[in-house]
Amino acid sequence: MSSKPIGFIGLGIMGAPMAKNLLEAGFKLIGYNRSPEPLETFIGHGGKRAESPQAVAERADVVITCLSDTDAVREVVQGSDGVLNGIGEDTTYIDMSTISPTATEDLAEAVTDAGGNMLDAPISGGEQGAIEGSLSIMIGGDPEELDAQRDVLNVLGDRITHCGPSGAGQTTKACNQILVAAQATAVSEALVFAQRAGADLEAVIEAISGGAASCWTLENRASRMIEGNFDPGFFASYQYKDLRIASDAGEAFGAPMPQTSVTHELYKAMENTGRGSDDSSGVIQVLEDLAGEQARKD
Structure with missing residues (x-):
């Protein structure tokens, strides 16, 4: 079992099977979701509950979000109980949502200012790809940080491509x-x-x-x-x-x-x-x- 605790926020049609695959790979997961039913399923698979995005970040070395849109990501990261309030030195934030490239650049700057590192890592492959762990993952951000998180990303996808600096994954x-x-x-x-x-x-x-x-x-x-x-x-x-x-x-x-x-x-x-x-x-x-x-x- 990996000793690296991972936070997962957004347990929807894509996020739920992705989190399940990480749990089955032996990672310790702390989860948060706005609606309770997916969170209960996540707990049934062995995940741990957190009461807010901030609480997730406080307990995790890596925080993953898989959310619906730019506004949702901004709220989860920059809200009053958001991820930024809980990250520590060298926390890695990986956003696997599909959002605006320019908004991603702004978020990456905010995460860096808070002492963390950010990878934008949107995905393609649909629900079946999420279930099978065969997603295509498009990465923007520091290539060294990508290398440090490949053990996590390799569970989720079979094509992981570094596309350039922050925002390039979303582009x-x-x-x-x-x-x-x-x-x-x-x-x-x-x-x-x-x-x-x-x-x-x-x-x-x-x-x-x-x-x-x-x-x-x-x-x-x-x-x-x-x-x-x-x-x-x-x-x-x-x-x-x-x-x-x-x-x-x-x-x-x-x-x-x-x-x-x-x-x-x-x-x-x-x-x-x-x-x-x-x-x-x-x-x-x-x-x-x-x-x-x-x-x-x-």
């Missing part, structure tokens, strides 16, 4: 989400077109999966999409949030994002039509609304 994650959302939208558009043209949807998927059009969404979500199965592996509302982060960052850095802008509007439509809790591949429903017909297999 890389924004690039990831731009591509993932574009895939889901393109597959949706193709399937709705195939439906309107009278093609066999299963045959279309099989035919184009073996060529240049092959992509993760086509291989892992297309069959579910034409079944109308949108059980979430990654919430559409989170994709909407991530695209907003990417669009805002594009504006800040002067990068043109015409396709991302359109994709962002489609996910906004998902949110506004009450589909934010569907899987992100459920964006096909917005295209179906526009076509007036569902793309479903017989």
